[in-house]
Amino acid sequence: MSATTLNYSYQYPFASAVLETASSPAMRLATSLDGTSDDLFFDGMLKQPALIGKCLTVLSSIVRTRFYQPLKPMLLDPVVTSGGGMLRFEGFSSCCGVYARIDLGPEAFEGELQGKGTTNVDFNDTMRTALRRLSENDQAHLQVGGNSVTLRSDNDTIVERKVKLPVRWIRGFCEVQAYQARMTPHFELDQNDIRTLFKLLPKGSNGRRPVHITRTGQTIRLASRALPGSVQLEGADRVRAMEPLAPYTRQLKIWYDEAAGTSGWELQLESGRMFILVSPELNRGFSGEGQMLSRLAAGQWETAMPAVADSLNWQSQIDVASVCRFNKSSEAEIEAALAVLGARGIVGFDVTSGKYFHRVLPFDIEEVDKQQPRLMAARNLVESNSVRLFEQTSDGPNFQVPGSDTQHFVRLRDSGDRCTCQWFLRYQGQRGPCKHILAARITCDGQTSSQTKAAEERETWQ
Template identity: 40%
Template sequence: MAATTEEQTYTYVRPSELTFADGRADLMLATSGGRTATGPAPHPVFFDGFLGHPEQAAAALLAVAKVARTRFYMPPGMVAAILRAADPVVTSNVDRLRFESFSACCGVYARYDALPGSLDGTVLDTGTTNVDFNPPMRDALARIGGLEPLHLQVGEDVVVRTLDTEVTEKKVSLPERWLKGFAEVQLASATVTPAFEVAAAEARRFIRSLPSSGSRKPVWVVPAGRGLRITTRPTPDGVSLSGLDRLKPLEPLLRFARSLRAYAAPHDSQGATGVWELELDDARLVLALSPESSRGFSGEGGVLWDLADEQSADDADLISVLLAFEPRIDIQRLAAESGLSEDRVTGALGRLGAAGRVGYDAAEAAYFHRELPYNPERLAAMHPRLRDATALVNAGAVRLDGSAAYVRSGDTEHVVRRTEAGDRCTCPWYAKHKGSRGPCKHVLAADLVRKQQA
């Protein structure tokens, strides 16, 4: 089934541009709509200064932009649509810049973190926006050499330019599943823990040895001495990997690598989300891969638990006022300032993440604040299972009987039972996924009714 789309219009004062003069490169990234610390802005201005390690930075920016233009999985029988790549999202988090993108198939998330040691200049504001990555600018980035200083502007003073300058518009169809993926990936990333780390030499050997295409069934990458090997047997000390080519975006950065870290979600014999982090000089390139190459983050449904919690909605409203585009959200501070418990703050952050308003950095083991530059009402309305569960509750289709719940859906009554391993349902959807892609609508409906009667 084709994903529904909406037309996203990027409005730039002018295209992004990379010029070479006087022995340095000047990169101006045009911005389009977003939010700053003081509210919405049509063309935010975030940074003006030099970006350290210029050749490395250029390769990282190109890698993030390439992921946005790549479809790593094509369903059988599907004709490839000509889909103009969405422009990357950039967030200014006080002391660092984060560039993010999603693949067209929604199974690969990429993020380049330019950390404090790589920024030599002035952070003019904090917030989130889209930046223009046009073909001529990308071609110029590929010509950056190792000795050329790289001056970077994220946004510019549009008051000076707009009086006699035509606005440049780019339109792209954003699939709904692409937008949902941004919400889901932060939740999946928050469940991972460090699995292993290897030195740069082994990172280069391993990544370069991977085929450009291969089996879509999950394999597991496990430590082997100082190196890594692949096994087809599930193992708790490994990281599952489906679609070996999905690690290839790391390859152009291997010459700059300091180490490669991998993070794994709780052990799952069917595969789970893996986060791969290439440590660079004062920077990181991060890839988060969905459990299966044919299974985008958009269908995971993990955010449904947070969205179904009415208390978390009120908590999220309170917590959102206290956020200030921090690079690491301090849960203890938010708990003290809001008067909420740390568990409720964490639940509120999960709900904010479902609307794309926070991300998660596995290296820091912390959330960071960002506001996706897309329609927030659209992001909040993209969860049909929650909508259907609410309809079942409103129709009086849920009957509780001790630890069991009976949910009538159409002509069938499904049984939801509570167990130590979680709620189980007799519906076909649960039989297929067994909770690995979030709760079914019947489990959600039963949970909603239990909370109403608590």
């Protein structure tokens, strides 16, 4: 997969570094937001520096790892957000098959999280070593604000430069919001169950085969085939990456999307939590799934978008009902607008709270569209007037949409859209809609919008 990056240029007041003094370790995280890069938005002490150091080390290890076809790892960067009383670290594996996030609340710090901002920085080997050296006896100092990470200890000084966000991360951040919003909890494991599970998970080449996590009575176990209520996992090493945090874990909650086969693994730690989202298959990365394409193509979010965008203020939880009270949009329209904002990197989704949170990633809608070839192809079909409604049934409309060398027939239904093209026949919608379904949806939404507008105009004149 290409490592193409977005061509963004920023000016920063200082660079990332690992600094060491005789007094106390200090890690500084700096914002990359225009107009605020000089502002320090968090300054406090870590209550459990060893635990947080291990969390960041695990996150960095996941970001660096290609779980599928292990080649030379790509030195990618986590994204750090401060806002709404939370400090969040997000990242992807090099193969984009694992999304990882660390959530640290006020209980993890001495002091308050008052500032707001987002940045992405690279943790190199020296930074990782410094994180591993943190002990519970350290008086570790954390600062956030600017464009870098600094950790102070006794031995050396390392300066690290800002890195650009890879293009496939845009798609990945888009996809994980769609998956998380559909997940439901399947298992809650205590410390004994957690130890048992990590012992059972296959290692090495054996870990590439699918296993099914299930429970018999009070015992957690693995099955070789799917059972009612079980959770499928392919590529067990992706979950095993969190094993260093097991001694600090109070509970492991396993989330699952049965339709997509995507699993979520949430560690409730002594301070904060870590969550990873694992793709259904080892060779499938979130950057190519296309789960958000239907929302991006639909138009029902457009009316609510201004009100939703105006309400964003770095909340750790966005209250949909509260946004509804201040505008005329429905909760469904607000949710749709938030989903689109997720595709633009402006909000993320927290499966634990079931709510979106505000954060700003360094790319815009034009760049998102460029990385969605199916959506662009669908819009081209609509703009060329190639999409034809040939039948309106009681179940829904049927469209005729041109393909490369033949005409395809699309049925739009509440129970699920269908198309006669090879893409749909192969994936059955599991990797998002094909360009023909998207084109039909765009056309259908446009016709509905025009009819609604005409009806409103008639009411005005009556």
